[in-house]
Amino acid sequence: MENVKKTILYDAHIKQNAKMIEFAGWMMPVEYEGLTIEHDAVRNNAGLFDVSHMGEVEVTGPDALNYVQRLITNDAEKLEDNQVLYSLMCYSDGGIVDDLLVYRFNKEKFLLVINAANIEKDYDWMLLNKGDFDVCINNISSEISEVALQGPKAQEILQRLTNYNLDEIKFFYFAEDIEICKVKCIVSRTGYTGEDGFEIYTSNENIEKIYNCILDEGKAFGLKAAGLGCRDTLRFEACLPLYGNEISRDITPLEAGLGYFVKLDKKDFIGKEALVKQKSEGLKRKLVGFEMIDKGIPRHGYDVLIDDRKIGFVTTGYLSPTLKKCIGLAMVDIDYSNIGCEFNVAIRNKTSRAKVISKKFYEKKYKK
Known part of the structure; x- marks a missing residue:
């Protein structure tokens, strides 16, 4: 310790x-x-x-905008000064390095806010992909x-x-x-x-x-x-993803339902080719919301089953303090991702029935 x-x-x-x-x-x-x-x-x-x-990495220099644009899945070119953008960073195979907030001060200065568990990994990834961009990349988290x-x-x-x-x-x-x-x-x-x-x-x-x-x-x-x-x-x-649960090295943004933050019409970004291919071929699995029919609280990592066959896993589950019912998010085979589909969740030593519902568990109260 x-x-x-x-x-x-x-x-x-x-x-x-x-x-x-x-x-x-x-x-x-x-x-x-x-x-x-x-x-x-x-x-x-x-x-x-x-x-x-949380981690903070400062990117400065003449090529700051172009570098950030290459690094992330969202479109940094649409940012105004003093605007924030949610995005993901992907590996070349489409798996997720991290999700992050991008703060644009001006076209030569950005602040990237990253997850605490990923600070060293993310910073190494940023340095690895610096290429010929004229930028300074500084980890100022401390x-x-x-x-x-x-x-x-x-x-x-x-x-x-x-x-x-x-x-x-x-x-x-x-x-x-x-x-x-x-x-x-x-x-x-x-x-x-x-x-x-x-x-x-x-x-x-x-x-x-x-x-x-x-x-x-x-x-x-x-x-x-x-x-x-x-x-x-x-x-x-609020159905906001957590790294290690809804998103990870082994999950793509499209599978996680975050396609809105992946701009495939951008000229280029790391992972674009793999994500274009995945979209064109069709998803084989998808993140869904679900509600328990039987008693039991679903937890992260629990198996999702049809009969005795595993078709996915719970990414997050709780007795919702606001809704007062047991709900969860799960990554499941695409055939069982439609609203109303039923499956079983392995909770301790038994299986409990659940059904797919909208992931919009709670109406967000943002001030626009």
Whole structure:
């Protein structure tokens, strides 16, 4: 455990009696008052997450735009300055390196925000594919800390701590040098919960001030410190993918239902040829949403069966705190992916019936 990293806010979590776990090589809070309490706070009021374990890679130079365009599946050329783009990075065979957020400052400066578990792997991949592009690629993850303020009251709380008009930050846009509690930050209208909210980046030395300031101001609005436990249930209800579950080295974006973020009409990107081929030949499997008919909570990794034949596996499953029913996502053979199809989920030592439903478990509440 001596190699496990701690965010700058580790002591703040301990003071709040957070239950800590190891996640992606970091000691992180999984819950404070309880997963359901924190989940409900985000859905109804607001929650504050420490997401300082996330990775940040800065790409600068004359060829920054062209390099990023080659690296990702989405279309970076359509980005305006101060706009954010969700995308994936793929291997040449179409498998997923990672999903990420692309922040465009200008055509010669981008910030790529990547998953904590993949920082070293992603950075190596970026360097490996630098080619002849005139760019500098810098892993600045250790220099930046981040918190996420999420929920319907997020703007009301944050607005009390800044003179910047937050209405000016549209969905998937950001602003630089915003003063929050008199500390300069990058603030984006993004998140991982299906709710309106903001992700706030600042220097390590200032993050604790920001964190405590938001917590104090938010108490009157029902704000709760929120852990990784409800971060997972929230993103799952909103059908947002998690690396290692819905997306991975062995899953393509098309299989994961993320084709919208794969622009096959782009001139070129790593993995394009394989994905064009997969689309033209037709998918052999697909990510679906499902609801349990029988009792039982589906969990990540459980087998999906027709009779005794495995046709897939559960990627994520929960008793949904919002919907109060057992639902899940599963990668299944294409023949069993239509709405209404029934299959069995192997839960412990028995099989339980389930049926395919829309993946739109929860209507997202983004502020457009």
